[in-house]
Every structure is written in structure tokens, then in C-alpha cells.
Amino acid sequence: MSAMDDLAAFTRETIALGEVMGRLGWDQETVMPRGAAPQRAEEMAALEAVLHARKTDPCLGEWLAAAEPASDAETAILREIRRSYERATKVPAKLAAEIARVTSRAQGLWAEARAADDFAAFAPTLEEVIGLKVEEASAVAEGRPLYDAMLDDFEPGATAASLAAMFDALRPGLVALKDRILGAEEAPPPLSTTFPEDVQLALSTDLACAFGYDLAHGRIDKAVHPFSSGSGLDVRITTRTDEADPFNCFYSTIHEVGHAAYEQAIDPAYLLTPIGRGASMGVHESQSRIYENQLGRSPAFTGWLLGRMRGAFGDFGVADAETFARIVNRVAPGFIRTEADEIHYNLHIMLRFDLERALVSGDLSVADLPGAWDDRFEADFGLRPSRPSEGCLQDVHWSVGLFGYFPTYSLGNVYAGCLHAALRRDVSDLDAALAQGDTAPATAWLREKLQRHGSLRTPVETIEMATGAAVSEAPLLSYLDEKFSALYRL
Amino acid sequence: MSAMDDLAAFTRETIALGEVMGRLGWDQETVMPRGAAPQRAEEMAALEAVLHARKTDPCLGEWLAAAEPASDAETAILREIRRSYERATKVPAKLAAEIARVTSRAQGLWAEARAADDFAAFAPTLEEVIGLKVEEASAVAEGRPLYDAMLDDFEPGATAASLAAMFDALRPGLVALKDRILGAEEAPPPLSTTFPEDVQLALSTDLACAFGYDLAHGRIDKAVHPFSSGSGLDVRITTRTDEADPFNCFYSTIHEVGHAAYEQAIDPAYLLTPIGRGASMGVHESQSRIYENQLGRSPAFTGWLLGRMRGAFGDFGVADAETFARIVNRVAPGFIRTEADEIHYNLHIMLRFDLERALVSGDLSVADLPGAWDDRFEADFGLRPSRPSEGCLQDVHWSVGLFGYFPTYSLGNVYAGCLHAALRRDVSDLDAALAQGDTAPATAWLREKLQRHGSLRTPVETIEMATGAAVSEAPLLSYLDEKFSALYRL
Numbered sequence: 001m002s003a004m005d006d007l008a009a010f011t012r013e014t015i016a017l018g019e020v021m022g023r024l025g026w027d028q029e030t031v032m033p034r035g036a037a038p039q040r041a042e043e044m045a046a047l048e049a050v051l052h053a054r055k056t057d058p059c060l061g062e063w064l065a066a067a068e069p070a071s072d073a074e075t076a077i078l079r080e081i082r083r084s085y086e087r088a089t090k091v092p093a094k095l096a097a098e099i100a101r102v103t104s105r106a107q108g109l110w111a112e113a114r115a116a117d118d119f120a121a122f123a124p125t126l127e128e129v130i131g132l133k134v135e136e137a138s139a140v141a142e143g144r145p146l147y148d149a150m151l152d153d154f155e156p157g158a159t160a161a162s163l164a165a166m167f168d169a170l171r172p173g174l175v176a177l178k179d180r181i182l183g184a185e186e187a188p189p190p191l192s193t194t195f196p197e198d199v200q201l202a203l204s205t206d207l208a209c210a211f212g213y214d215l216a217h218g219r220i221d222k223a224v225h226p227f228s229s230g231s232g233l234d235v236r237i238t239t240r241t242d243e244a245d246p247f248n249c250f251y252s253t254i255h256e257v258g259h260a261a262y263e264q265a266i267d268p269a270y271l272l273t274p275i276g277r278g279a280s281m282g283v284h285e286s287q288s289r290i291y292e293n294q295l296g297r298s299p300a301f302t303g304w305l306l307g308r309m310r311g312a313f314g315d316f317g318v319a320d321a322e323t324f325a326r327i328v329n330r331v332a333p334g335f336i337r338t339e340a341d342e343i344h345y346n347l348h349i350m351l352r353f354d355l356e357r358a359l360v361s362g363d364l365s366v367a368d369l370p371g372a373w374d375d376r377f378e379a380d381f382g383l384r385p386s387r388p389s390e391g392c393l394q395d396v397h398w399s400v401g402l403f404g405y406f407p408t409y410s411l412g413n414v415y416a417g418c419l420h421a422a423l424r425r426d427v428s429d430l431d432a433a434l435a436q437g438d439t440a441p442a443t444a445w446l447r448e449k450l451q452r453h454g455s456l457r458t459p460v461e462t463i464e465m466a467t468g469a470a471v472s473e474a475p476l477l478s479y480l481d482e483k484f485s486a487l488y489r490l
Numbered sequence: 491m492s493a494m495d496d497l498a499a500f501t502r503e504t505i506a507l508g509e510v511m512g513r514l515g516w517d518q519e520t521v522m523p524r525g526a527a528p529q530r531a532e533e534m535a536a537l538e539a540v541l542h543a544r545k546t547d548p549c550l551g552e553w554l555a556a557a558e559p560a561s562d563a564e565t566a567i568l569r570e571i572r573r574s575y576e577r578a579t580k581v582p583a584k585l586a587a588e589i590a591r592v593t594s595r596a597q598g599l600w601a602e603a604r605a606a607d608d609f610a611a612f613a614p615t616l617e618e619v620i621g622l623k624v625e626e627a628s629a630v631a632e633g634r635p636l637y638d639a640m641l642d643d644f645e646p647g648a649t650a651a652s653l654a655a656m657f658d659a660l661r662p663g664l665v666a667l668k669d670r671i672l673g674a675e676e677a678p679p680p681l682s683t684t685f686p687e688d689v690q691l692a693l694s695t696d697l698a699c700a701f702g703y704d705l706a707h708g709r710i711d712k713a714v715h716p717f718s719s720g721s722g723l724d725v726r727i728t729t730r731t732d733e734a735d736p737f738n739c740f741y742s743t744i745h746e747v748g749h750a751a752y753e754q755a756i757d758p759a760y761l762l763t764p765i766g767r768g769a770s771m772g773v774h775e776s777q778s779r780i781y782e783n784q785l786g787r788s789p790a791f792t793g794w795l796l797g798r799m800r801g802a803f804g805d806f807g808v809a810d811a812e813t814f815a816r817i818v819n820r821v822a823p824g825f826i827r828t829e830a831d832e833i834h835y836n837l838h839i840m841l842r843f844d845l846e847r848a849l850v851s852g853d854l855s856v857a858d859l860p861g862a863w864d865d866r867f868e869a870d871f872g873l874r875p876s877r878p879s880e881g882c883l884q885d886v887h888w889s890v891g892l893f894g895y896f897p898t899y900s901l902g903n904v905y906a907g908c909l910h911a912a913l914r915r916d917v918s919d920l921d922a923a924l925a926q927g928d929t930a931p932a933t934a935w936l937r938e939k940l941q942r943h944g945s946l947r948t949p950v951e952t953i954e955m956a957t958g959a960a961v962s963e964a965p966l967l968s969y970l971d972e973k974f975s976a977l978y979r980l
Contacts, residue, residue, distance in 0.1 A: 013536040013539065014536075016532045016535075016536040017533070017540070019529070019533055020510060020514065020533050020536075023514065023517065024510065024513070027513065031521070031709065033705065033706055033707050034706055035706035035723055035724075036723045036724035037723075038723060039506075039509070039723040040724070043510050045506075046503040046506040046510075047510060049503065050540055214525075216523055216525035217523050217526060232529050233523075233526045233527075233529040234523055234525075234530070236523075271529070272532060
């Protein structure tokens, strides 16, 4: 066996064990009996210890020094193993265990504090989490800004500076567009019917299949928060229902199908290798966003959806396809990020990006976070949160140590804009197909150009190889402007 | 940290990882997408390698030599760790991996051969499995008969000789009783209605709760084969349905609840320790059998069940409680072990016990197995199987290397007989409670006398401490004779 072979065999087992960890997470959020939580925590901690030991195993260092790649795929595999090994070995085992312990507890405390709208109850824990994550970033930063070291976990190659430039490029156009819409918009009528859960779930499954989700290698369950889990031959998604708002279910499903279909489309030759998964959080989000928004919320597709919904639910009081498209694409400021429209969404992210950098640098204290959040929110959205659950306690991310994660959502939107422009350039009559509920021309293009390659290339390379153009914010801004100008006859 | 503390901490993690393996098995049989099997096999193999390494870790030997137990529980914990360690270290890692590999493949081949009724297609694989299991038994036997070494995996302390004596004591009484019944029995009328699946599943859940199954620490799903999975705070069961035969669902559920309620009742202080699970397969089966048969099929309880079934399904053409009790306790020879009545069941096991000992000793060749099976079956049951799927291919056990497992089913019946006699002695008015659907007096007695102790004691000690009497076949024979004589007015 060559060092490359040894490395591949060892890493394959580690990745298989990582998939097991993902399956435990899925189980916990969907089917686990409620009284099993303490035991599950011990099971996951035991498996995490096994994974950490394997990721820092000294054999990896020796094999990495000796391995000679014989293909582009092997070069990429070595790149990924090296990145993981160098990062993992720089973080002291004791610190890694402490972060796992504290964030596991913090998630429960955050949920309680959010339910009670009691920020003070959560503040000491948040301080502890930030302290540990700063310590971890310091261990791996090697002179780079701490926030850049944090970004590396989610978006290799991204920097605070590059993201700040991206947001600077997005902000004026988004603000101008939402002001134009809010000035002109005659609010579409709210839905007044209720939509039975079982019918929603059946239609949601049809939508998942329409977007190419492979149920022989996946399944759909209900969960409190929609998510996609797993890679390779077993990629599961969850959705949720609200009988007053069927779009919550439908677009959660389509979003998660974007993530899951990406994983399912990766070249089977990469199965259980470090390149057999999506290239980064940002690239992943580009897939979920383009499925959900550029395709799923396009007036062509919503026209087809209206017919399907009338078939499933009967007449629900929406007069025509144009009104329906405006309901699906309703633009309004609101406190909750996950409920935001395509335009406001990125403003939610900019707020978090700025505040989390300030928390990490120490420019903002945890005690001052609620006030800073509410001030900034009011400035950007014209509304002031009245309680922490609609302000700085709304998201789980910080409680579990995910600093540097939020900007990948907007990066995904920017990437989706680039991909959508290239898709429209390459594939004619896309709207004619979407108007028939046929996403195949679009999803086939994405599979061929991007999805099948997994992590063969870096995130930016992955997007640029697919589009044949440099990454830019311009396509996203043009797309939003054109779509909403037409919808709202601006 | 003392050696005892080190040992406890290390073993706790190993057991937690073992629970993860159990969860993967549950997932595979209930919710896993059908295309995920190849990946799941790699995940389980990777986890199995981790578990094997931990079970043979040289640290265990050092700690075992130095550990000083400070309580009965710690003494029992050391006994279990020592047993596992000594057994695991005697089996060469290469052989253990080969057995895992071959039996994993063999299970699929067995299923195909059974479906095609093609014994010849499976014979070479069965020979291979037997060869490997004999090699394994030779490695651990230390001069004992090979079959005794195999039994150790399932029923510590049992021997071929002790089991042969048990079967010799059971056989004449069982044969005489079934001949009396079959000579006298006027067959109860077959059910002619169909029983909708959703109503079966709802009533089955009620039955599980009536027998004390705790759904906060468990759940019920459908699977091809009913089973119980997990221990501690997460013990799940499965059931199955047949719209023509609701008893399949109801008694599968009650049987699995017997297994699961045992695990759920174990002292929480033993959670994730080697004594925090049932004492052996035989003791486990005693719980599932007493729940299913001595309690669940008692005429007192079936009287209550008849009322519940009439409420759930409407009138289904059974005139009275006595007829219903005879239908639930129908006695008839049949080819399939899992469908056998309480009397014939043990004859099925005797056949397997004799044939598997002959396969292991080499007295019977794999090529001669089908003929030997059919001859013996005809002699014992008066019927001759017409194809392997109703003969020697019906059970999965041998394909996955479970030699020495079958006799624990009859051992469980004998133990259940002992426990039932002691229960009737200690608890008055049991039938009055059962006639109200109230199993609490019986299940509380079992929890207090047996279940809560887990593996604190050896299997035989566990039964004898609960009953206050030596294990004997007599109570089972008396119980069967009394019950069926009354039912069939012999």
C-alpha cells in the first residue's frame, strides 16, 4: 500500500463515522423519543472523541508527507485532508472538548432563554462561547485576523475583507429596490383559507420530486427546523407545516432539496472521500437558493404551482397567476430572518455579519448586544424589535459557536445570481419548461456544470468553472431588479 | 483516578458507541432509504472496527488486573468486562473481521435463496459461515465442547449438556399434550373479516402502553420483522401488520414490549454500564414470553382484548370470550417457527438445537441438511416441508452466524414458566386485574423481582433470586397442561 492508499483507506472510515454522527443528529431532530436526550448526548460525545482522535492521528501527518497524488481528484483529496489535519492539530484536544461541552449545553440554554425572552439568562453562556471560539481561532489563525480563521471552517478562502466588499456592493442596490417596492406596493391580500397538513405534505413531496430529489436515497420527515442531512447514498431532508401558510412548507422543502440534490448528484467515484460533499457552505447555499428562489419563486413556476394547489386544496381565493406570484414574492420588512423575502434577507445577514465581527474583536460586549441589534435593525428596517426573540435571540447559530457562518448565506445568494445568469444564457426556453412544472433543464445544467464535481475545486473555482465568469454581485442585483420591477410594475 | 474508575469511564464510552451501532441497525430496518445499503454497510463496518479495537484494548487488561471493586455492582461490572475482554482477545482480529464480512454478505444471499427456494445457492455460504464460527469457537473454547463456547455468547453458563437435559425433560409432556389437543380439538372458526391496518396499529400502541411500555423512552414503528432495539433511555420496538390476522400485530407488539420494558426497567444507576442490560438472551426471552403468553394470551386478558377489539373493529363474528380465547390459543402443527403456538414452539427449537449441534460437530454436512430437516420435521410434526423456505431456509439465524442462539428461546419459555408460578404464588387476584386490561400487578412484580437488576447476577441466579426456587421445567409443563386442558375441555 502506498501512503496515498493508506491515507484514502483511513480517511474513508473517518468519513463513514462522520456520516454516522450526522445520522444521530437527524434521528435526534426527527424520531428520537423525548426522554432519550441525556443518553444521546453521551453517545455523540463518545463518537466525537473517536472522530477527533482520527482527525489528529499522527499517521495522517506521515502519510500526508509521503503521499503522491496521481490525479486531479487525488490532489483535491490531499488538499482537503491537509486542511482538516492542520486545523485539527492546531486546536488543543482539551479546548476542542470544552467547546463541544459548552456549545452542547448552550443550545438548550439558548432555546430556554428565547422561549422566556430573557437575554440576561443567556448572556454569560454566550460570553463563554465567544471566549472559547476566540481561543480556537487564535490557535489556528497564524497571524490572520481571527474572524478570517473562523470563516475557514465554512468557506475556505473567504475573508472578512472580501465579504465586507461584497456587502458594500450589494447594499445600495438592495436598499433602493426595497424602498421602491415598499413605496409602490399594494399589499397582496392575505390567504384566508386553511391548508390541511396532510395535503401540504403530499404536494411538498411532489415538489421535491419535481426538483429531482431522489427518494431511493433520501426521505422527507417533519421537524421543527427544516434541514438537509447526510451525503452520498443517504441524504435526508425535513420540512415543517403551518396550516395558515402552505408556502412555509413548500419553499422549505424546495430549499432543502437544493442542498440534498447537490449531495446526491456528486460523482459516485467520490463517495466517502473528502471531495464527496458540497464545496462549501456558500456553494451549498447557492444551490438551495437557486432552487427555492430563481426557479421555485419564478412567475413561470408559480403559475404551475397555482394550478397544482387549486387541484389539491380547491379554490383558495386567489384570483389569478399574477396575484399569486406577488403573494409568493411578498416584500415586507419583518423581524425574523428565516421568514424574509429575497431582498430583505441580505440586510438581515449584513446586520449579523457586522455584529458578530464586533463581538469577536471585542468592540461590542455581550451586554450591549441587544441594544446594538435593535438600533441597527431599526435603522435598516424601520422597525424596532420589542423582545429578544424577535431580535438577537432569534437564531441558534451563535449559541453553538457558529461565528462566520451567517455571511455564507448571502454569499450563496450572490453565487446563485451568477449561476442563474449563466443558466439563462445557456438554456433557452427555461420559463416554458418551468411553466409546465419541469425543472429538468435547469437542474440538469446545475448537475453537469457544478454539482457532480463536489469539492474537487475550491468554492470560487467551483462557481467560476460553472459560469465561465468571475464572481460578481451584479447578476444578483440585476435579477432582483428585473423580477420585482416586473412583478410590481415599478 | 483508580483503575476501577478508568475502566468504568472507558467502558461507558464503548457501550455508548455500541448503542450507536444498535441505532444504525434500527434505522436500517425501519426508515433507511432503500438505496443507502452499500454506504450503511461501510458505516457499520467502520464503527465495528472502532468497537473491536476498544474491546481488545490492552489498557483493559492492565485495568482489570488492578481494579478493586467496592460494591456488588462493581463486582458484576468487572465480571462482564472480563468476560468480554477475554473472549474478544482470544479471537484474532483478522478472523473477527472475516466473520463480520462473510455474515454481512450471507444475510443477503440467504434472503435471496429463501425467496427463490434455492438451498443449493446458499449452501456454500452456509458452509463458509459454519467454518468460520467453528474456528472462532475453537479459539475461545479452552478445552470445552465447541458448542458450549458458542452458547457463551448468548447464555453465559449454559452448556449443550444442560440444554439437552432441559429438552429431554420437556419433550414427553409437550408431545403428549399436543396429541391430546389435536385429538380432541374442534378447530375454532377462522376470522373472516379484514382488520384495517391503522386501527390495528392504534390498538397495538394501546396494548404496548397497557403492558407498561414507556413511549417517552421508546417508539413503535413498522418493520418486516418485529424486534426490540437499544437499552437505557432509548428502547425502540417494531411491529408488523396483516389485515387478515390482527393477532400477528398485537402479540408481536406485546412480545417486543416484554423485551423493551425489561431494558427500560433496569436501575438507572446502571445506565451505560455492562450490567445496564438484560442478563442473557434466555432471561430476555422469559420476559417477552411471559408478557406475550402467560399474561397476554391468558383467557382473563383475552376477554378484555375481545371487548377492545369489538370497540375498535365492530363485531367481527366471534360469538363469545371462550371461542375468542381458543382462537388466540389455536394449537396446530405448522412449518414456520415464528407462527407456532406455545406447545409446538419448543418442538421447533429442539429440531434446530439437534441439527445445529450436528452441523458444528461435523456429524451433519450442509449438503445433507435439507433432508435431515425434513425427515425430523415429519417425525415430530406429521407434515413434510415441500420447499426450503418452509424448512431449513426459514430462519435468518444461521446465515448471520447465530449458532447456539435458538435454545435460548426455549430456555426463555422454561424461565417464564418458573416466573409465572412464583408470580401467581405472590400476587393474588391476578386474573381479576388482567380481565380489566390491568397488567400492573404482574409487571410491577417482574420489575421489582427481576427487571431492575439488569445483569447484576448471572442468568440462573437472576431467575432463582426472583422466584426463590431452583429452575425447573415442571412449572412450564404444568401451566401448559392446565391452560390448554381447560381451554379444550380435555
